[in-house]
Amino acid sequence: MPAASDDLCIQPFGDSGVIAGLDTVDQARANRRCLAVAEALRRQAPAWLIDIVPGIASVAVRFVATTVNEAATRREACRALLAEAFDRLDAGAALPSPREVEIPVCHAPDLAPDLDEVARATGLSPDAVIAAHLASPHRVLMLGFSPGTPYLGGLDPRLALPRRASPRTRVEAGSVGIANGQCVIYPRATPGGWHLIGRTPLRLFDAGRAPPAVLQAGDRVRFVAIGADRFRQLACDP
Amino acid sequence: MALHVLRPGLLTTVQDLGRPGLQHIGVGPGGAMDQASHRLANALVGNPGDAATLEMALVGPELRFGSDALVALHGAPFSARLDGVPMPWARPVLVAAGARLQVGNATGGCYGYLAVAGGIDVPVVLQGRGTCLPGGFGGVAGAPLAAGSVVPLAADVADCSRARFARLTASRAAVDIGPASRSVRWFVPSFTLPGDGLPVIRALPGLHVPLLGDAVRAAFLGATWRVTPESNRMGLRLAGPALPVRPATEVVTEATWRGTVQVPPGGQPIALLADHQATGGYPKIAEVIAADTALLAQLPPGAGLRVVTVDLASADAALEEREGQVGRLVRRLAWEFGHERPPCTAST
Numbered sequence: 001m002p003a004a005s006d007d008l009c010i011q012p013f014g015d016s017g018v019i020a021g022l023d024t025v026d027q028a029r030a031n032r033r034c035l036a037v038a039e040a041l042r043r044q045a046p047a048w049l050i051d052i053v054p055g056i057a058s059v060a061v062r063f064v065a066t067t068v069n070e071a072a073t074r075r076e077a078c079r080a081l082l083a084e085a086f087d088r089l090d091a092g093a094a095l096p097s098p099r100e101v102e103i104p105v106c107h108a109p110d111l112a113p114d115l116d117e118v119a120r121a122t123g124l125s126p127d128a129v130i131a132a133h134l135a136s137p138h139r140v141l142m143l144g145f146s147p148g149t150p151y152l153g154g155l156d157p158r159l160a161l162p163r164r165a166s167p168r169t170r171v172e173a174g175s176v177g178i179a180n181g182q183c184v185i186y187p188r189a190t191p192g193g194w195h196l197i198g199r200t201p202l203r204l205f206d207a208g209r210a211p212p213a214v215l216q217a218g219d220r221v222r223f224v225a226i227g228a229d230r231f232r233q234l235a236c237d238p
Numbered sequence: 239m240a241l242h243v244l245r246p247g248l249l250t251t252v253q254d255l256g257r258p259g260l261q262h263i264g265v266g267p268g269g270a271m272d273q274a275s276h277r278l279a280n281a282l283v284g285n286p287g288d289a290a291t292l293e294m295a296l297v298g299p300e301l302r303f304g305s306d307a308l309v310a311l312h313g314a315p316f317s318a319r320l321d322g323v324p325m326p327w328a329r330p331v332l333v334a335a336g337a338r339l340q341v342g343n344a345t346g347g348c349y350g351y352l353a354v355a356g357g358i359d360v361p362v363v364l365q366g367r368g369t370c371l372p373g374g375f376g377g378v379a380g381a382p383l384a385a386g387s388v389v390p391l392a393a394d395v396a397d398c399s400r401a402r403f404a405r406l407t408a409s410r411a412a413v414d415i416g417p418a419s420r421s422v423r424w425f426v427p428s429f430t431l432p433g434d435g436l437p438v439i440r441a442l443p444g445l446h447v448p449l450l451g452d453a454v455r456a457a458f459l460g461a462t463w464r465v466t467p468e469s470n471r472m473g474l475r476l477a478g479p480a481l482p483v484r485p486a487t488e489v490v491t492e493a494t495w496r497g498t499v500q501v502p503p504g505g506q507p508i509a510l511l512a513d514h515q516a517t518g519g520y521p522k523i524a525e526v527i528a529a530d531t532a533l534l535a536q537l538p539p540g541a542g543l544r545v546v547t548v549d550l551a552s553a554d555a556a557l558e559e560r561e562g563q564v565g566r567l568v569r570r571l572a573w574e575f576g577h578e579r580p581p582c583t584a585s586t
Contacts, residue, residue, distance in 0.1 A: 011445070012442070012550060013445060013493075013495070013525065014442060014495050014497055014498065014525035014526075014527075014528075015442060015525070015527050015528050015550060015553035015554060015557065016495070016528050017493075017495055019445065019492065019493065021490075021492070027490070038262065050258040050259050051258060051259055051261050051262075051493075052262060053261040053262050053492075053493035053516065053517070054262060055490065055491055055492030055493055055517055056490045056491045056492065057490050057492075058490070058492040058493070060492060060493035060495075062258075062261075062495060065554075065557070066557070066558065066561040066565075067554075067558045067561070068551075068554040068555055068558050071550075071553075071554040071557065071558075072554060075550075142262075142491065142517065143262060143263050143264040143516070144264050144491060144515065144516045144517030145264060145515050145516065145517060146264055146372045146373065146515065146516075147263065147264045147265045147370070147372060147373035148263060148264050148373075149264050151491065188372075188373070188374060205263075205264070205373065207363045207364045207370070207373060207375035207376070208363060208364075208375070211263070212263065212364060213263045213264070216263070217262065
């Protein structure tokens with residue numbers, strides 16, 4: 001059996017970081033392994049290891065150091081921690097079973113401004129676009145971009161589209177967007193270039209809440225369609 | 239006890255040393271753009287380095303003091319007047335209640351820090367007091383200061399300020415600043431401001447140099463880049479010769495750091511700073527060394543810069559030197575205030 005670490009590359013990432021990346025065609029499997037490694041490192045991290053950041057197919061760590069000796073020693077320790085964790089959690093290792101989180105989403109026309117355009121581009125009816133999105137086996141690959149923003153893998157391949165030709169200057173909080181074969185939910189109003197096919201009334205990120213983010217990497221996500229009345233009700237009283 | 243904001247300035251926010259350790263939930267490091275200057279501003283008023291300060295960018299605010307307060311300005315120098323007389327830079331100043339501080343334009347650099355004895359007393363949110371602009375939380379109402387904002391100070395700021403200033407002037411004379419305020423005869427230098435000549439930023443090669451190719455790398459290192467006005471706390475957008483990036487050169491989304499230099503499809507690099515996105519999908523051409531990210535942050539719009547590559551050993555040595563410079567001054571100031579050990583103790 002070939003070693004599971006064949007496609008693993010560990011290298012310095014700036015002067016205060018180290019990154020381990022998996023180069024593989026099976027991105028979903030690579031992602032699960034990276035999330036398992038990140039979780040394992042979080043449990044055993046020394047105090048000087050201040051950030052453990054899983055990407056789609058990588059784990060980056062950042063350390064603090066104030067002297068040459070500290071920097072060299074800790075950089076090497078990071079490399080060893082990553083190598084050991086990837087070695088232990090190879091592709092066949094049992095991975096933590098994901099939580100399943102329900103996200104209500106409303107497809108009322110004013111909350112889904114790109115639904116018709118996505119239907120035209122994919123050759124599906126608007127209802128079929130919604131059905132395909134609801135039935136997709138979404139999983140949180142990572143949180144990134146801005147506080148609490150989940151990137152979801154598993155989107156029905158029929159809905160794979162590039163980003164919009166011109167990004168919007170304002171996308172409302174809670175908007176559910178698709179592009180690049182993934183789905184994203186915008187926690188705050190920001191500019192954005194994804195196709196908007198619905199909106200959730202949930203507050204995905206609240207700095208005053210513990211934990212602040214509703215979703216965490218690895219979660220399975222099930223979108224549940226709700227009507228405009230239910231949306232308004234939940235938006236007032238989440 | 240509070241500071242009352244009469245005019246907010248261009249982008250004045252509460253900042254501290256940031257919120258490390260939260261990038262996996264999408265929260266970037268945040269905190270002061272120039273952490274060395276933030277720490278020195280705090281040290282000048284007897285605060286620990288992680289006390290919250292006001293960070294101002296290019297154009298400072300106008301503030302009225304609700305109580306006596308020991309304050310200090312550090313980082314980029316700004317023109318500043320206290321009740322109409324020049325406010326000294328990089329010195330502790332005991333300001334009288336009711337005084338009006340008018341901070342004007344930066345005269346060099348970009349980010350200045352106003353520290354107050356006892357710190358800016360906004361609530362801790364998600365392990366920090368600083369304003370997280372991308373998340374809209376922390377600081378005062380999660381946003382830049384506005385006219386009419388009230389910036390809370392420690393309840394005992396007046397007593398603690400007078401006591402600390404008395405320590406500083408126990409054996410040395412104070413200097414009057416206008417009719418009601420006082421300062422000292424010494425000051426503390428900056429290490430993070432651009433000097434004369436074209437700033438040279440040191441960087442390690444980025445993760446995607448092999449993907450971008452030698453032509454892109456050579457063009458990046460050979461060019462003089464200019465900081466554009468679209469730059470902000472998220473990062474510096476640089477303008478120069480368009481780097482010959484092949485179309486559709488994207489990478490699998492992964493972490494970014496303060497100092498990461500990304501190349502988007504247009505070929506104009508973005509150097510990420512305090513409020514950077516937690517992750518990115520553009521190829522990384524360089525990683526600015528930790529010792530130089532504050533200098534990078536201090537380059538104002540219109541400034542030119544060049545990037546040179548160094549190796550890890552040089553990066554580590556540069557960081558040790560910077561930490562040594564700042565650490566020695568911080569310890570020396572703590573001793574002046576009567577905390578901790580005297581400055582002759584060898585650093586380890």
